[in-house]
Amino acid sequence: MLTTLSRKIIMALTGLFLCLFLVIHLLGNLQLFLPTEEARLQFNWYSHLLSGNILIKIISYVLYLSILLHVIDSVIITLKNKRPAPRYQYDQRGRASKWYSRNMGILGTIILIFLVIHFKDFWYSYKFGNMPVDSKGQKDLYQIVVTAFQEWWYVVLYVIAMIALCYHLIHGITSAFRTLGLYHPKYVRWIKYFGLAFSVIICAAFALIPIYIFFTMK
Amino acid sequence: MKLTLKIWRQKNQTDTGSLQEYKLDQLNPHMSFLEMLDTLNEQLIIKGDDPVAFDHDCREGICGQCGVMINGMAHGPLPHTTTCQLHMRSFNDGDTIYIEPFRSEIFPIRKDLSIDRSAFDRIIASGGYISTNTGQAPDALAIPIAHEVVEAAFDSAACIGCGACVATCKNGSAALFTSAKISHLVLLPQGKEERAARIKNMVQTMDKEGFGHCTNTEACQVECPQNISVLNIARMNYEFIRAKALEK
Structure with missing residues (x-):
């Protein structure tokens, strides 16, 4: 039987791994900001490189496992917290904490729904769908991405998901380090600023990609 | 009025x-x-x-x-x-x-407004103490302890066990209470000896009583009458991981 502390450690470790993945994912996606034809060849080459690499394959399995564990563990924690959770007729406890800290589950669900759509449209299409090819004969994922982001509602969906992710990370990063036992006030302060900067920069950059494509590639 | x-x-x-x-x-x-x-x-x-x-x-x-x-x-x-x-x-x-x-x-x-907080007592009983010989009070200065350590331990010891942290927590977690007791003892040389057994037993009791998971909303510190710091919770997590890592 896992203790309440161990379950939170699983949340922290999987969450931090997913944060690390976000950095790598974003760095790759920055290629989408290149001029169209250069971006097409560069991005498709990069996608092909990733899909053929055994090391990337291993990391991708760790990634799928992390997402699954993070989700399952969060559901267990939420259900187990239902019994001891206080309930009041007149409740003003909201003054003591941030909305996003109390509603990580709602934010997480938005992110999960987004992930399902995101995986289906890009990951599934790339792996199993009928893909167009570019001038070098590589699967043209770039075209799929650009086409997808021509729809305004699809861009809005991405931006909303990134806002949810941003708040999820602002709480999640400091919370993860606390769960892993970082108690020194100086480093706690640093991590708080780091977490805030990390969340805003990563999510803003991700959100800019669909916005950039929507407005520049009509 | x-x-x-x-x-x-x-x-x-x-x-x-x-x-x-x-x-x-x-x-x-x-x-x-x-x-x-x-x-x-x-x-x-x-x-x-x-x-x-x-x-x-x-x-x-x-x-x-x-x-x-x-x-x-x-x-x-x-x-x-x-x-x-x-x-x-x-x-x-x-x-x-x-x-x-x-x-x-x-x-x-x-x-009415009167509640049974004996779950807190059972958490304390499972490890919130040091083992020592009874008899004459030991010399107060026999063990050197730095002033800032004394102050930090006292800040944690200031917890009065009222239960406001649990009552405020959206998860009904007793993390702030339990961690304050753990930090208070582990900061002092007398408390370091039994640190591994203490953390494991107290966390186990906390779970057995049915308290929720701490999700670090930090509402407990805000509502705590003694302003017990949430960094105690970080120290509890550190002690728990340390005890598990060094387990034989």
Whole structure:
């Protein structure tokens, strides 16, 4: 039987791994900001490189496992917290904490729904769908991405998901380090600023990609 | 001062209970919150009604007995103040005040506002102590301890075990209470000896009692009458990981 502390450690470790993945994912996606034809060849080459690499394959399995564990563990924690959770007729406890800290589950669900759509449209299409090819004969994922982001509602969906992710990370990063036992006030302060900067920069950059494509590639 | 009170009345642990309305008049704004409840009870007794049961003892903010949700906030609106140290001047004439017990399945309501916090006692009993020989008191200066360490340990030891952290936590977690007890002992040389057994036993008891997971919303520190730092929770996590990593 896992203790309440161990379950939170699983949340922290999987969450931090997913944060690390976000950095790598974003760095790759920055290629989408290149001029169209250069971006097409560069991005498709990069996608092909990733899909053929055994090391990337291993990391991708760790990634799928992390997402699954993070989700399952969060559901267990939420259900187990239902019994001891206080309930009041007149409740003003909201003054003591941030909305996003109390509603990580709602934010997480938005992110999960987004992930399902995101995986289906890009990951599934790339792996199993009928893909167009570019001038070098590589699967043209770039075209799929650009086409997808021509729809305004699809861009809005991405931006909303990134806002949810941003708040999820602002709480999640400091919370993860606390769960892993970082108690020194100086480093706690640093991590708080780091977490805030990390969340805003990563999510803003991700959100800019669909916005950039929507407005520049009509 | 005139007040309308909506107080949680519940005959016993199995009763469902409900909010009942009472009106009080001619209150002195310099009364403490508990004195206001005393006034109400005197009137109820004169009328032949059942007085409102509530927990209290020292009435100087150090025993941790008093503690109710006042207008949906643990110990009321003032920061870092126990219910007994809250005065009626913190409210306005004509206010309606909601008074409910600290709630959690782990703290069963005995009657009205009085709750059973013995789950905290069982957490303490499972490791919140040091093993030492009885007999004459040891020389106070026999073990050198740096002043800042003493202060840090004392800050954690200031927890009065009132249960406001659990009552405020959206998950009903006892992490702040348990971690304060763990930090207080592990910071001092006398407490370091049994640190591994202590953390494992106290966390196990905390879980067995059914308290929730800490999700680091930090509401507990905000509502804590002693301003116990959430960094105690980080230290508890550190101690737990350390104990598990060094386990034989």
